[in-house]
Amino acid sequence: MFTAPLVVAYPYKRTVGTLLSRFFQSLQEGRLEGTKGSDGRVYFPPAEFDPVTGRQLDEWVTLAETGTVVTWAWQSAPQPDQPLERPFAWALITLDGADVPLLHAVDAGDMARIRTGSRVKVRWADERSGGIRDIACFDLLEGAS
Amino acid sequence: MARRDVAIVATAQRPNEVGSTLTSVELILPVINDVIAKVGIERQKIGFWCHGSCDYMSGQPFSFVAAVDAIGAWPPIVESHVEGDGALALYEAWVKIQTGECDVALVFSNGKTTSGPIDRILNLQADPYMVTPLWPGFDSLAALQARACLDAGVLSEADMAEVAARSYRDALNNPIAYAKENVTAEQLLARPYTTAPLRAHDCGVPVDGANAIILAAGDAARSLAERPAWIRGIDHRIDTQRLGARSMTESSSAAIAAAKAGVGDDRIDIAELHAPYTHQEILLRRAMNLGEGTHVNPSGGALVSNPAMAAGLARFAEAAESVFSGSADRVLAHCTSGPMLQQNLVCVMEGE
Numbered sequence: 001m002f003t004a005p006l007v008v009a010y011p012y013k014r015t016v017g018t019l020l021s022r023f024f025q026s027l028q029e030g031r032l033e034g035t036k037g038s039d040g041r042v043y044f045p046p047a048e049f050d051p052v053t054g055r056q057l058d059e060w061v062t063l064a065e066t067g068t069v070v071t072w073a074w075q076s077a078p079q080p081d082q083p084l085e086r087p088f089a090w091a092l093i094t095l096d097g098a099d100v101p102l103l104h105a106v107d108a109g110d111m112a113r114i115r116t117g118s119r120v121k122v123r124w125a126d127e128r129s130g131g132i133r134d135i136a137c138f139d140l141l142e143g144a145s
Numbered sequence: 146m147a148r149r150d151v152a153i154v155a156t157a158q159r160p161n162e163v164g165s166t167l168t169s170v171e172l173i174l175p176v177i178n179d180v181i182a183k184v185g186i187e188r189q190k191i192g193f194w195c196h197g198s199c200d201y202m203s204g205q206p207f208s209f210v211a212a213v214d215a216i217g218a219w220p221p222i223v224e225s226h227v228e229g230d231g232a233l234a235l236y237e238a239w240v241k242i243q244t245g246e247c248d249v250a251l252v253f254s255n256g257k258t259t260s261g262p263i264d265r266i267l268n269l270q271a272d273p274y275m276v277t278p279l280w281p282g283f284d285s286l287a288a289l290q291a292r293a294c295l296d297a298g299v300l301s302e303a304d305m306a307e308v309a310a311r312s313y314r315d316a317l318n319n320p321i322a323y324a325k326e327n328v329t330a331e332q333l334l335a336r337p338y339t340t341a342p343l344r345a346h347d348c349g350v351p352v353d354g355a356n357a358i359i360l361a362a363g364d365a366a367r368s369l370a371e372r373p374a375w376i377r378g379i380d381h382r383i384d385t386q387r388l389g390a391r392s393m394t395e396s397s398s399a400a401i402a403a404a405k406a407g408v409g410d411d412r413i414d415i416a417e418l419h420a421p422y423t424h425q426e427i428l429l430r431r432a433m434n435l436g437e438g439t440h441v442n443p444s445g446g447a448l449v450s451n452p453a454m455a456a457g458l459a460r461f462a463e464a465a466e467s468v469f470s471g472s473a474d475r476v477l478a479h480c481t482s483g484p485m486l487q488q489n490l491v492c493v494m495e496g497e
Contacts, residue, residue: 100390
């Protein structure tokens with residue numbers, strides 16, 4: 001039986017609301033801002049509503065460009081649209097000053113160079129348009145891990 | 146309102162395969178006809194039809210409407226569709242019977258998982274602003290969870306390989322299982338990483354499949370099956386969608402659902418856990434306090450055949466069949482959905 005390719009796409013635009021609008025604008029301007037939850041924990045990316053109580057969160061905290069890997073996995077064969085075209089690590093990264101980690105990519109080059117606890121730093125995208133991809137990826141901080 | 150006694154009275158499953166060129170209707174029709182034939186009732190006696198599937202996998206919006214061709218819409222029927230696993234459709238049907246609006250319901254699900262890159266398609270279930278734009282894939286997210294469990298000493302790569310080896314060996318006795326192999330954990334550990342710390346055997350094999358189940362209440366159930374699998378408890382819980390805000394080393398939603406479903410009230414003979422990754426089976430066993438006396442996934446489970454959107458309902462079918470045959474008296478069926486065990490549905494069934 002023959003088959004033919006079928007690619008379905010949904011190219012809509014959506015408004016993202018007040019909290020994500022501020023977050024995406026701050027990323028575009030090169031700042032890292034999270035929100036503080038009801039239990040004092042700082043979320044980056046910011047949480048719009050408290051994951052425990054459901055309360056709307058509006059206390060903002062500015063964070064450093066450095067952070068720590070809390071868990072990671074090795075993407076040995078990168079797939080289309082992923083942050084890097086050469087093998088890289090996926091990681092949950094807690095930024096300094098934050099408590100809840102974010103998902104992003106680490107350009108470690110080789111699986112042997114990264115481990116849980118590795119120190120990393122934001123690499124900004126050359127062109128930023130307001131979105132999580134304004135962070136191109138994270139780089140390992142040499143000698144610091 | 147008193148809870149109505151509801152039981153699974155019949156099940157039907159397609160043999161799992163890879164690269165099917167059938168339409169969804171062609172996949173579904175045989176299991177619908179099969180399950181109705183098993184109870185020998187007229188179609189008009191089925192008061193509710195509920196379908197679980199995913200339009201993104203079919204590559205066309207409202208593809209589930211076409212599936213009605215497999216069940217027939219005349220004379221008029223009452224039907225619903227869940228954009229998710231058929232096990233969630235079963236939960237909807239159970240609620241429908243609880244309302245008293247019907248006594249017999251037919252639940253079915255299908256997944257043509259191998260038509261497209263399922264690991265990429267499932268990204269569309271993730272946070273649309275923070276996760277989907279990175280296109281991580283479910284395997285990578287599961288690998289992050291597995292690493293956290295390894296780091297915390299919750300489990301080892303050998304434990305994970307033991308789960309796979311047992312599943313692949315048990316699948317040798319399951320005629321509809323796709324992947325089966327007489328293999329040991331040591332042999333599996335010698336194979337390379339795919340998405341480290343995961344190896345190929347740690348990830349469920351994507352396959353095409355379909356299945357159907359008939360639920361009935363009270364006397365209707367007794368008249369349709371010699372030994373119905375009575376639903377004693379069923380509960381569905383969801384963890385936060387924020388990946389970083391969840392515990393990576395335990396499944397709180399599975400633990401709550403298991404407690405609410407009454408898992409711990411008595412021994413469980415057989416547990417069919419929908420664990421698409423080896424470490425997730427271990428996390429689920431821990432969350433539900435399943436001990437050595439429980440045989441987990443005698444069918445081989447979702448590791449050996451993972452038809453997306455049908456793998457959870459398959460667990461219900463396998464668990465119910467073990468009650469029908471008398472090989473088990475009290476069983477557990479489970480379904481997960483979303484990345485890293487985000488959602489968990491737990492059901493306890495008993496024979497009389």
